[in-house]
Amino acid sequence: MVKKRCGIDALSSYQPKDFIETAEGLVFAVVAGDLDEERVLATLRYRRIPGGYQKLSTREGDELLKNHHPHYIHYSKARDVTLHGVHRDLVCVHHQPRQRLRTMRLQPPHDEIEEKLHRLMDLFEANGLDPEGIGITGSLLIGAQHGTSDIDLLFYRQTVFSKAREIIKSLLAKRQLQPLDSSLWREAYNRRGCSLTFDEYLWHEQRKYNKAAIEGTKFDITQLNPNPWQDLLCYRKQGTHNLKARVVDDCHSFEYPARYLLDHPAIKEAVSYTATYVGQAMQGEQVAIRGQLEVSSVGHLRIVIGTNREATDEYIKVLSRQH
Incomplete structure (x- = not known):
């Protein structure tokens, strides 16, 4: 753990799964290594209470920020999603x-x-x-x-x-x-x-x-994943989509975020930001996927599973379970 005066850590390098803490004692889990409009993208997981920390569910974290700390709710133009984000000047502790x-x-x-x-x-x-x-x-x-x-x-x-x-x-x-x-x-x-x-x-x-x-x-x-490939393009959501395809490359399937290349006429990539679907399918397997269809500024289509931590109504399933 590195303790610092708030904002002095502004040039620090953040990575997914790091924790950052604010002056209010709010502890967020970092979800992306790059800054988004000077904010560290993250999910509220704990808050400091007398004698320690209280763990928060996704719903509890959302409600706490909405009602008491709305300045930590951030709309990301690059990702076309509203999520938690802490301005780098408001980071008081960077837990590494x-x-x-x-x-x-x-x-x-x-x-x-x-x-x-x-x-x-x-x-x-x-x-x-x-x-x-x-x-x-x-x-x-x-x-x-x-x-x-x-x-x-x-x-x-x-x-x-x-x-x-x-x-x-x-x-x-x-x-x-x-x-x-x-x-x-x-x-x-x-x-x-x-x-x-x-x-x-x-x-x-x-x-x-x-x-x-x-x-x-x-x-x-x-x-x-030490190389933030997922942050190089800006995407816009196109709504919920279902597809069936064969996995042609699973080399990045255990990384965070997990990445699968697909044999599909239009959608060549599936990305999961939730741990449930890490390592979910192997090369050569047929899968059913439900997630958010996204298109990049250059027309690249992908399907994203895990637009929230629980990936509600989103999934990757292997269709022929023979192993």
Whole structure:
């Protein structure tokens, strides 16, 4: 965590999954690495209260800003969407995942969740994973964890992320990590609030190897894209659209945002800004997609899943579930 006078961090580089905190004690999760009209685009996730932080749902965050802090609601002309945005001069604390994880690993754990984080990182290292380029986000990033919190790891290098997935698969087979039990899967499903049935959600998730449990605590791994390709064009929304297509390239499917190239007559790209649809489909698979059709200033069409965190009434589904 880097504490600064508000605005002094104005030239800092922000990345998705960083947290930023304002003078009012509002903590936002960054959703894009570029500034939009001098604002850091983000989603309100916590607010500071006596003794710690209170986690907020999407609805609670929207209502809090609407009623008490409307200056953090921002219409992005480039993205044609209204979302949360903090002017860079109003950022008082920049919580940085890699720095936080390095600091935590140099200190004795303060609670059971931190102990499990230490053991998980030790397991990864013992199996040949380079810990550089890994960060921690979620409640552990700001010290807001409790006994039932998850561990959310971020990977800033694709090769390290891919190796981590292989290690998770291997450690599950060796029973050094545990698959999520039915209650953890159900809890994860309910938290996402997605448009899949539970059986659909479970089938897609169990083949990703980007989450498991360590001693009963769920952990996730997420890959971030260091190259902000998604921010280079301006898009306009064209309304909700349904399509069926074959995935021809899944190289960026585990990144945030996830990207799929499609064999479709007009729409060649699907992009997901919600974790539910990361790694959702593999090259060669037929998928059904429902999302927001967008067109760029140069006529490029794409379909976006995750125009809000829950991706309400939006989805990616594999049509032939044979794996």
